[in-house]
Amino acid sequence: MTAYIGRRLIEGIITLIALSFVVFGSVHLSGDPARFLLPISAEHDESVYEEQKKRLGLDKPFIVQYGNFLKKAIFLDFGNSFTERRPVQEILKERIPATVHLALAGMILAVGIGVPLGIISAVKRDTLLDRVCKAFAIFGMAVPQFWIAIMLIILFAGYWGWLPAYGRGDTQGWLPEWSEIPNMFRHLILPAGVLALAIIAAIMRLARSAMLEVLDTDYVKFAQVKGMGDRVVIWKHAARNALIPVITFGGISLAGLLNGSVVVEVVFAWPGVGLMLLDGVLSNNYPQVLGAIMVSGAAYILTALVVDILYGYADPRVRLN
Amino acid sequence: MAAENPALTFDNRAPTGWLQRIREARLPWIPITILLVIVFCAIFADLISPFDPRENDVRNKVQPPFATSDHILGTDKLGKDVLSRLIHGSRTMLQVTAPSMIVAILAGTVVGLVSGYSGRWVDSALMRITDAVLGFPSILVALLIVTYLGTGVWNVMIAIAATQWARFARMIRGEVLSVRDRDFVVLAQIYGVSPGMIVWRHLFPNVINTLMVLTSVSIGQVILLEASLSFLGLGLKVGDPAWGIMIAEGRKLLTQAWWIALFPGVIITIVVMAFNFFGDWLRDYLDPRLRRAG
Numbered sequence: 001m002t003a004y005i006g007r008r009l010i011e012g013i014i015t016l017i018a019l020s021f022v023v024f025g026s027v028h029l030s031g032d033p034a035r036f037l038l039p040i041s042a043e044h045d046e047s048v049y050e051e052q053k054k055r056l057g058l059d060k061p062f063i064v065q066y067g068n069f070l071k072k073a074i075f076l077d078f079g080n081s082f083t084e085r086r087p088v089q090e091i092l093k094e095r096i097p098a099t100v101h102l103a104l105a106g107m108i109l110a111v112g113i114g115v116p117l118g119i120i121s122a123v124k125r126d127t128l129l130d131r132v133c134k135a136f137a138i139f140g141m142a143v144p145q146f147w148i149a150i151m152l153i154i155l156f157a158g159y160w161g162w163l164p165a166y167g168r169g170d171t172q173g174w175l176p177e178w179s180e181i182p183n184m185f186r187h188l189i190l191p192a193g194v195l196a197l198a199i200i201a202a203i204m205r206l207a208r209s210a211m212l213e214v215l216d217t218d219y220v221k222f223a224q225v226k227g228m229g230d231r232v233v234i235w236k237h238a239a240r241n242a243l244i245p246v247i248t249f250g251g252i253s254l255a256g257l258l259n260g261s262v263v264v265e266v267v268f269a270w271p272g273v274g275l276m277l278l279d280g281v282l283s284n285n286y287p288q289v290l291g292a293i294m295v296s297g298a299a300y301i302l303t304a305l306v307v308d309i310l311y312g313y314a315d316p317r318v319r320l321n
Numbered sequence: 322m323a324a325e326n327p328a329l330t331f332d333n334r335a336p337t338g339w340l341q342r343i344r345e346a347r348l349p350w351i352p353i354t355i356l357l358v359i360v361f362c363a364i365f366a367d368l369i370s371p372f373d374p375r376e377n378d379v380r381n382k383v384q385p386p387f388a389t390s391d392h393i394l395g396t397d398k399l400g401k402d403v404l405s406r407l408i409h410g411s412r413t414m415l416q417v418t419a420p421s422m423i424v425a426i427l428a429g430t431v432v433g434l435v436s437g438y439s440g441r442w443v444d445s446a447l448m449r450i451t452d453a454v455l456g457f458p459s460i461l462v463a464l465l466i467v468t469y470l471g472t473g474v475w476n477v478m479i480a481i482a483a484t485q486w487a488r489f490a491r492m493i494r495g496e497v498l499s500v501r502d503r504d505f506v507v508l509a510q511i512y513g514v515s516p517g518m519i520v521w522r523h524l525f526p527n528v529i530n531t532l533m534v535l536t537s538v539s540i541g542q543v544i545l546l547e548a549s550l551s552f553l554g555l556g557l558k559v560g561d562p563a564w565g566i567m568i569a570e571g572r573k574l575l576t577q578a579w580w581i582a583l584f585p586g587v588i589i590t591i592v593v594m595a596f597n598f599f600g601d602w603l604r605d606y607l608d609p610r611l612r613r614a615g
Contacts, residue, residue, distance in 0.1 A: 026469045142593035146552050147586030158576045281468045
C-alpha cells in the first residue's frame with residue numbers, strides 16, 4: 001500500500017510540474033510580457049524596455065525564468081492582476097472558497113439524487129419509474145448547462161421571484177456568519193442544481209448498470225434464496241458493492257467540478273475561480289489566467305490523487321495494477 | 322417445399338436486398354430525420370430562412386413569437402429574425418464542429434495507430450500526453466489555448482480539436498493492441514511487409530468500426546463544447562448567427578424577452594439528443610460487444 005501511495009504521489013507531482021511547464025511555456029511563446037506591460041508613453045523607448053525586461057527577470061535564460069516562476073508559484077505568487085491592480089494571490093484567496101462551496105454543494109446534490117434513483121431504477125427495471133429516470137438522464141446529458149441555467153433564472157428568479165438570480169449574497173470566505181447561512185443556501189440552490197444536472201444523469205446510469213450486474217451475482221441470489229428481506233438484500237448486499245464504481249466516478253467528477261464550473265459561474269455571476277479565469281482570458285490578463293489555471297489544475301490533480309489512494313484502500317485489486 | 326430444404330429456408334430469411342437489410346437494422350428513424358433536417362437547413366439556409374440573419378429591423382425589435390405575421394419566432398433586441406438566425410445557426414454549427422472533428426479524428430487515429438503498433442517508449446510517451454489531455458476538463462484546455470492564441474472561430478476550432486483527439490488516440494490504441502498479435506498481422510510481418518503497409522492495410526481497417534462509433538458518440542459533446550465556448554464569447558463575434566451566441570444575447574434580455582434564449586437551447590438539446598441516440602444505435606449495430614448493461 002505504501003508503495004502504491006508513493007508511486008501515485010510521484011506521478012501526481014510529475015503531472016503538476018508538466019502542467020506548470022506547459023502553462024509557463026505557452027506564456028513564453030505567446031509574446032513578450034515586458035513589452036506588453038510598458039506604459040503607452042514609453043512604447044518605443046528601447047532603454048525603458050530593457051530596464052523593464054531586467055526588472056521582470058526576462059533577460060535571463062528560459063530555464064532560470066521557469067525556475068523562478070516555479071519557486072513563486074508554490075506560494076501562489078503570480079504577480080499583480082493587470083485589471084484589478086493587486087496581487088493575484090489576494091484574488092485567489094477570495095475566489096477559492098466560493099468555487100469549493102459550489103462544487104461541494106453540486107456534488108452532494110448529484111450523489112444524493114443520482115445514487116438512490118439509479119439503484120431504484122435497477123431494482124424496478126422496466127417500470128414507469130425506470131423509464132422516467134432514463135428519459136431524465138438522456139435529457140441531462142444533452143442539455144447545455146448555460147442554457148438550462150438561464151431558463152431556471154427566468155423561472156425561479158424572474159417569473160416566480162423565489163430565488164436570487166446572481167452572486168453569492170454577502171457570504172465571504174470559507175465560513176459565513178450564522179445569520180448569513182440561510183441566505184447562502186438560497187444563493188447556492190440554482191447554480192448547484194445546474195452543476196449537478198449532468199452528473200446526476202451519469203451517476204444514475206452508472207449506479208443502475210452496476211446494480212444490475214450485482215443483482216445478477218450468486219451471492220445476491222443466495223441471500224434472496226436464504227429468505228432475507230428484499231430491503232436488506234438490496235441496500236446491504238447489493239448496493240454496497242455496486243457503489244464502488246460510482247464512488248470513483250464521483251471523485252473524478254468532483255475534481256472536474258472544481259474546474260468545470262466556469263460556465264455556471266459565469267451565468268450566475270458566482271465569484272469563483274472559473275469566473276476569474278474567464279475574465280482574465282477575455283482581458284489578456286496573464287497573471288490572473290496563470291494563477292487561476294495553476295490553482296484549478298493543481299486542485300484537479302490532487303483530488304484525482306486522493307480518489308485513487310482511497311480507491312486503493314477500498315479495492316485491493318487496484319493496487320496490484 | 323421450402324420447409325423440406327433447409328438451404329432454401331435460410332436464403333429466404335437472410336436479408337438480401339438493401340431494403341430488407343435496412344429493415345433488419347432497425348434504424349432509429351426519429352434521430353435520423355432530425356439530423357437530416359438540420360443538414361438540410363445548413364445547406365439551404367439562404368433559401369429557406371425568411372430574413373437575412375444579420376439584418377437589423379429597428380421598427381420590429383424585441384417582438385414576441387407569433388405576434389406579427391413576418392417574424393414567426395420573434396425578433397431580438399436589434400430586430401434580427403430569430404427563426405432565420407436559428408436556421409443559419411445550424412450551418413455555423415456544422416462549419417465549426419465538422420472541421421475540428423475531422424482534425425481530431427485524423428490526429429487521434431495517427432497517434433493511436435503509431436502508439437499501438439510501435440509499442441515500448443513511443444507508446445508510453447504518447448500515452449502519457451494523451452492521458453494528460455484526457456484527464457483535464459476540456460473547457461480548461463480550451464480556455465488555455467484561447468488565452469494564448471486569442472479569441473476567434475479558428476482558435477476555437479483548434480481548441481476543440483486539441484481536446485478531442487486524445488479520446489480517439491486512446492480507443493484506437495486499445496483496438497490496435499487487440500489486433501496486433503493476431504495471425505494475419507504476424508504473418509504479414511514474417512512475409513516482410515513494411516510497417517507502414519501493415520498499419521494501413523491490416524490494422525486500420527480493423528479500427529474503422531470503433532472510429533465511427535466513437536465519432537457519433539462524441540459529436541454531441543463537441544456541439545455542447547462549441548456552444549459553451551461561443552456563449553462565453555471566445556469564438557464567433559456577437560451578431561453572428563450561432564446558437565451559443567443567441568443564448569448569450571438572450572441572457573442580457575432575459576426578463577423582457579425569454580424567446581431569444583429559449584429556442585436555440587431547445588434546438589441544441591434536440592440535436593445533441595439525436596446524435597447521442599444515433600451513436601448508441603450505431604454502437605449496438607456495429608459492435609454488440611461494446612453494448613453496456615441496460
